[in-house]
Amino acid sequence: MASNPIDQFKISKILDLQVGSFDFSFTNSALFMVVTVATTAAFLILTTSGRGLIPGKLQSLSEILYEFVANMLRDAAGAEGMKFFPLVFSLFTFILVANLFGMFPYFFTFTSHIVVTAALAFLVIGTVIVYGFYKNGIGFLKLFVPDGVPVALLPIVGLIEVISFLSRPISLSVRLFANMLAGHITLKVFAGFVTSLSSLGFLGIVGAALPLAFTVALTGLEFLVAFLQAYVFAILTCMYINDAIHPSH
């Protein structure tokens, strides 16, 4: 059973669709995005539809999710940042559910594709830039001028700050994509060791216990990473939104 650890990330067309010269085919990646959104929306709508004053278990879960994101945003960007709650909440739940779906065997993890994470990151940075200029006008550029810098150094420091700002969407998208990609490849490789070792006879089966234990441990770690990366994406979004609202450091 020679399984390529990269095969799990292959995009396959489910529904071929060509509009003009563009390829709008419905892929397995798109399918899992739809499933992710549908699951999240259905969960939140169904669990909160009871509107119990004393929440049940599932309603508590929805409320905890809301409170968690709301507190995160309020802590990082202040009460004014709550305008962006729908954005941050959607991003967090979308990434979290997508990452957790990726933990099911045979499921497709679309957050392991940089085109998806980059689109999300540029959405965030685009929002920050547009809202920053809309709210502060030209004063938004103060973001690139730290306090107490001598005038002579200002061009260099300003340029460095601009590059640092431009690197945000890259680091945001690379972090999420690389984490998911590396995690899934590692899992697959270690699981592959188990099968290939155990085909070597008795000693191989005994030796296979080690990678098996590793796979179990890595699965636990991957669940942690799935949550952590969604959290990191959301908290950094909050911090960048804070920059848009209060551009002076």
Add this chain to the structure above:
Amino acid sequence: MSEKPDPKTDDAALAARNAALREKLSARSPQITEDAGPDTSTAKSGIAQAWRLSSEFVAGVLVGTGLGWAIDWFFGTGPWGLIIFVLLGFAAAVVNVMRASGQMAPSRLHIHQTKDEDRAE
């Protein structure tokens, strides 16, 4: 008696000074303490921190390189745009990493500053 303060009041005074300093620091840089709150929970897992710092660094260098390359391509300025912007990108990457790590370990900063202040007195 006043020349040789007993250790109990000395400790109490130190704790009070510590608290005052912490208050002063947090008043001076509310940004850092606000951001630091949530990040301490992620700092527990070392691998998350490693990913964070390395991606910040790589992104800075990549953006600098890309900008320099684009400038050379548009203005035909030879290798100079690339050379200068790779260096600037490197600087931006270091700034990124320092920001990311500074937000992750605010407690250590407090300890260092308290010690420095004690030594100065």
